[in-house]
Amino acid sequence: xxxxxxxEVARDLVALGSVPFFVLVLVRVWMLNNPVxxxxxxxxxxxxxxxxxxxxxxVYAGLGLIVLVFTSLYYGDFLYVVFGSVAxxxxxxxxxxxxxxxxxxxxxxxxxxxxxxxxxxxPNL
Numbered sequence: 001x002x003x004x005x006x007x008e009v010a011r012d013l014v015a016l017g018s019v020p021f022f023v024l025v026l027v028r029v030w031m032l033n034n035p036v037x038x039x040x041x042x043x044x045x046x047x048x049x050x051x052x053x054x055x056x057x058x059v060y061a062g063l064g065l066i067v068l069v070f071t072s073l074y075y076g077d078f079l080y081v082v083f084g085s086v087a088x089x090x091x092x093x094x095x096x097x098x099x100x101x102x103x104x105x106x107x108x109x110x111x112x113x114x115x116x117x118x119x120x121x122x123p124n125l
Contacts, residue, residue, distance in 0.1 A: 010097045056107070061105045
């Protein structure tokens with residue numbers, strides 16, 4: 001029974017990096033009427049998606065990182081950053097617990113980070 005409960009919690013945590021959750025947060029960002037912030041968020045997601053076609057990585061690890069960074073920037077609150085960071089770390093631990101390939105998880109984190117960096121550089125070009 002304990003293993004079933006842990007797997008359910010792990011799957012719920014992993015869902016924080018899912019495409020539907022990303023789209024939900026993206027729509028919320030669109031409603032802010034801040035086109036630069038929205039463009040950065042969209043750019044990050046598009047770059048991540050394109051890089052996913054080239055480098056097979058874990059979608060959840062990458063999109064989760066993108067959501068963490070952009071929501072943390074939006075709220076700008078230290079407690080939220082701590083909470084979001086803990087949730088993201090639990091997401092990554094859950095991926096390991098669910099026996100996902102560690103290389104794909106690592107690539108997901110790296111590609112998510114690269115996508116975020118590109119999204120901050122692109123509007124300044």
